[in-house]
Amino acid sequence: MGKIWANSGDSHLVEPRDLWQQALPADLAARMPRSEFDLDAGTETIHVDGQTFTRRIPRAFGMRDSEGNGMAGRAMRGNDPELRLADLDGEGIWAELIFPSIGFWMSSIHDPDLLAAGSRAINDWAIELQRRSPRFVCTATIPLLTVETAVAEVERAAALGYHAVYLSVLPPREESWTHDLWAPLWAAIESAGLVCAFHIGTEPHDAAGFHGNYYRGPGGAILNYMETTFGGQRAVAMLIAAGVFDRHPDLRVMVSEGGATWGPFIADRLDEAYRQHASAVRPTLRRLPSEYLYEHVYASFQHDRSAPAAMWAMGWRNVLWGSDYPHLEGTYGHSQKTLHELFDDVDAPTRDRILVGAFAELFPHVPAPPPSEW
Numbered sequence: 357m358g359k360i361w362a363n364s365g366d367s368h369l370v371e372p373r374d375l376w377q378q379a380l381p382a383d384l385a386a387r388m389p390r391s392e393f394d395l396d397a398g399t400e401t402i403h404v405d406g407q408t409f410t411r412r413i414p415r416a417f418g419m420r421d422s423e424g425n426g427m428a429g430r431a432m433r434g435n436d437p438e439l440r441l442a443d444l445d446g447e448g449i450w451a452e453l454i455f456p457s458i459g460f461w462m463s464s465i466h467d468p469d470l471l472a473a474g475s476r477a478i479n480d481w482a483i484e485l486q487r488r489s490p491r492f493v494c495t496a497t498i499p500l501l502t503v504e505t506a507v508a509e510v511e512r513a514a515a516l517g518y519h520a521v522y523l524s525v526l527p528p529r530e531e532s533w534t535h536d537l538w539a540p541l542w543a544a545i546e547s548a549g550l551v552c553a554f555h556i557g558t559e560p561h562d563a564a565g566f567h568g569n570y571y572r573g574p575g576g577a578i579l580n581y582m583e584t585t586f587g588g589q590r591a592v593a594m595l596i597a598a599g600v601f602d603r604h605p606d607l608r609v610m611v612s613e614g615g616a617t618w619g620p621f622i623a624d625r626l627d628e629a630y631r632q633h634a635s636a637v638r639p640t641l642r643r644l645p646s647e648y649l650y651e652h653v654y655a656s657f658q659h660d661r662s663a664p665a666a667m668w669a670m671g672w673r674n675v676l677w678g679s680d681y682p683h684l685e686g687t688y689g690h691s692q693k694t695l696h697e698l699f700d701d702v703d704a705p706t707r708d709r710i711l712v713g714a715f716a717e718l719f720p721h722v723p724a725p726p727p728s729e730w
């Protein structure tokens with residue numbers, strides 16, 4: 357089998373355990389997200405600003421690294437730039453769009469000042485990783501409890517050299533992404549030329565309109581995993597339905613880890629709603645909902661066998677592959693096998709667009725990968 361090189365539209369930071377202590381006053385650092393593993397019970401407990409959340413962990417997390425951290429050893433390689441690049445070379449992954457990991461839990465913070473300070477801290481740290489290689493494209497975390505702090509951090513992130521911002525799929529407040537109050541945020545992201553990147557499974561635990569991943573008992577793990585994919589679709593539908601792309605025609609949105617065939621599917625559903633319920637639809641849009649989706653929205657998948665067909669069979673060109681490195685849902689250790697299984701029988705224009713071209717369109721500053729050997 358020849359070596360395939362692919363860009364990843366979905367990868368993750370491994371934040372150092374002392375990130376907050378290094379960057380923030382002790383009283384603020386103590387309120388930022390931290391996780392504790394109970395390997396005997398098979399659980400991880402997240403502490404964030406006085407709240408605790410406990411979840412089951414996959415058995416592989418039971419591997420301890422040399423410092424005794426209850427995390428798979430490979431994950432710890434992810435926060436060393438040189439070891440990370442070595443992993444990427446081995447996997448055939450060229451450039452990566454990199455999201456937080458423990459930082460996702462910041463969406464459950466309720467104090468705007470704490471969230472803004474924490475966002476500055478993680479963004480100041482992540483930009484140093486990005487500066488180590490043009491293959492690292494980090495996302496800046498945006499504090500969403502007030503639109504003022506959000507806009508300020510978008511502008512600060514752009515000045516630091518970020519090319520993308522990460523937003524949770526629902527905001528941590530009553531007003532959803534359809535609300536006019538977010539207009540300055542979309543304008544700031546658009547005018548800075550940043551990609552607006554959502555990652556699935558990032559709903560604040562108490563977000564309005566979020567019904568949670570609360571299945572228990574038989575089938576629960578699979579049902580909860582399925583539920584997590586929906587948030588990205590909902591975020592995209594909210595922006596389209598609210599007319600955000602009419603007012604911000606240069607805004608580009610990425611949805612990572614949520615698969616790809618949902619794009620054409622919800623494009624059809626949104627068009628049907630727009631057409632068949634026209635008397636109830638507001639705001640009126642300049643174009644059909646599907647046109648915004650096909651042009652402004654990008655999505656990444658990792659193992660989904662049907663996903664390449666979203667492009668070659670359904671005509672959505674904005675599909676990206678993603679490794680989810682170094683997370684357990686990802687392809688680490690079997691990226692080449694997965695890529696061959698997914699793409700060996702796919703036409704060259706489709707595979708080149710999904711593995712390289714769509715990412716390069718979003719991040720044209722990233723150098724091209726070595727040629728793949730098909």
Ligand code: MN
Nearest residue numbers: 366367613680
């Ligand atoms: Mn991911």
